[in-house]
Amino acid sequence: MKNINKYVEEAQQSGIRHISDFVDDTSDVIQLTVGEIDLPTPEKTKLAGINAIKKNFTKYTSNAGTLELRKVISTFVSKHYGMAYDYKNEITVTVGVSEGIDLTLRTLCNAGDEIIMASPAYPAYITSTKIAGAKPIFIDTSKTDFKLTPELLKSAITSKTKAVILNYPNNPTGTILSVDELAGLAEVIKKNDLYVITDDVYDLLVYGSIKQSPSIVTLPGMKERTVVLNGLSKSHSMTGWRIGYVLAPESISQEMFKVHQTNVGGASSISQAAAIAAMTEDSDNPAKLVPIFAKRKKFITDYLDKLNVPFxxxxxxxxxxxxxHSFKMSSWDFSIWLLKTYKLAVVPGTAFSEYAEGYIRISYAADLATLKEAMSRLESALKSLKIVNE
Ligand SMILES: Cc1ncc(COP(=O)(O)O)c(C=O)c1O
Known part of the structure; x- marks a missing residue:
């Protein structure tokens, strides 16, 4: 048999899915793996989806998304980023942010281009870069509080560098960058004439005094070289509806459009109708989620402190x-052992590149009762390793 596409062959399945696939449906495993909010999609959004079906709004839409949704997105982003994006030429509605990632990398990359990403890195950045024929260049951020710095960025740039991917708030660390920190990166990016892809999907789920995580696109001279990825999966518990959007200058958007049209045709008409309600009538949903997550975060972080596990x-x-690191097991072995012996599923750090060895990702998108049981299982596991005293 002849070989299949070598870029696809070299890409790996997401390590997040990989570990969750180990869990059989019938077992009483607590899954703190996939980044999916346990709470339902808000009511008005659901109703808009139901009404769309009842009104037979069930056909193809314009490839880039319905004009109505693109107008709503344009109005939303004018407040959200304080920036004007033309709904006719600079906004594409995608099948989740996942499609946005793939679409952007396919559009920008030539074979052999280098794409810089901070490690730990969300797995789709790695896979989509490889499938696009480009090479992921990882920057280890574990010594800089998991933040990409201008110095680190400079040291990774070569003549082959095409773009840098930023993801703050970050999956898996939850780190964000301040405007000043972003400005330092923006200077390096402009000086080296690079594109930047900013995945802002968590930007409204932030704790502390700010209401929104800053984005590099808002800095002077950045719009022309930035592709913004955002969507409703996280802010509105809409993972299954598959709605994201890409903001990019017209010259890039028009090229992306060819890829998007060929790959998916367009996002679901029903989901697009629901997305309009999400971004208008249910626009306060992310603000409602924040205090719920803040409570869960406090519970887990207090518990890990009690167990003396750094995070x-x-x-x-x-x-x-x-x-x-102190458990003396690889993150994969630890995660499999925790899953098989204590029925607790977490994601090994290596799902986020080899440079994230020695860490695990625990998702707290689960209710407090589930998290309590999960932490008690983790405590039992650590006791058996004699890491926590009996
Ligand atoms: C950083 C990041 N980007 C993109 C996605 C994918 O989002 P969507 O479900 O909208 O495709 C996720 C999902 O976990 C994510 O964590």
């Missing part, structure tokens, strides 16, 4: 990146 204190998103 990155998350400023956004809903994950804890816990340091397990």
């Amino acid at each position: 990155v204190n998350p400023e956004g998103a809903f994950y804890i990146f816990a340091d397990i």
Whole structure:
């Protein structure tokens, strides 16, 4: 048999799914793996979806998304980022942020291009970069509080560098960057004439005094070289509806459009109708989620403190990146052991590149009762390792 596409062959299945696939449906495993909010999609959004079906709004839409939804997105982002994006030429409605990632990398990359990403990195960045024929270049951020710095960025740039991917609030660490920190990166990006892809999907799920995590696109001279990825999966518990959007200058958007049209045709008409309600009538949903997640985060971080397990204190998103170096097991072995022996599923750090060895990701997108049981299982596991005293 002839070989299949070598770029696809070299790409790996997401390590997050990999570990959750180990869990059989019938077992009493607590899954703190997939980044999916336990709470339902808000009511008005659901109703808009139901009404769309009842009114037979069930056909193809314009490829880039319905004009009505693109107008709503344009109005939303004018407040959210304080920036004007033309709904006709600069906004594409995608099948989740996942499609946005793939679409952007396919559009920007030539074979052999290098794409810089901070490690730990969300697995789809790695896979989509490889499938696009480009090479992921990882920057280890574990010594800089899991933040990409201008110095680290400079040291990774070569003549082949095409773009940098930023994801703050970060999955898996929950780290965010301040405007000043982003400005330092923006200078390096402009000086080296790079594109930047900013995945802002968690930007409204932030703790502390700010209401929104800053984005590099808002800095002077950045719009022309930035592709913004955002969507409703996290802010509105809409993972199954598959709605994201890409904001990019017209010159890039028009090229992306060819890829998007070929790959998916367009996002679901029903989901697009629901998305309009999510971004208008249910626009307060992320603000409602924040205090719920803040409580869960406090519960988990207090418990890990009690168990003496170090972790990155998350400023956004809903994950804890816990340091397990002292357990003397690889993150994969530890995760499999925890799953098989204590029926607790977490994600090994290596799902986020080899540079994230020695960590596990615990998702706290689960209710407090589930988290309590999960932490008690973790405590039993650590006691059996004699890491926590009996
Ligand atoms: C950083 C990041 N980007 C993108 C996605 C995918 O989002 P969607 O479900 O909208 O495709 C996720 C999902 O976990 C994520 O964590």
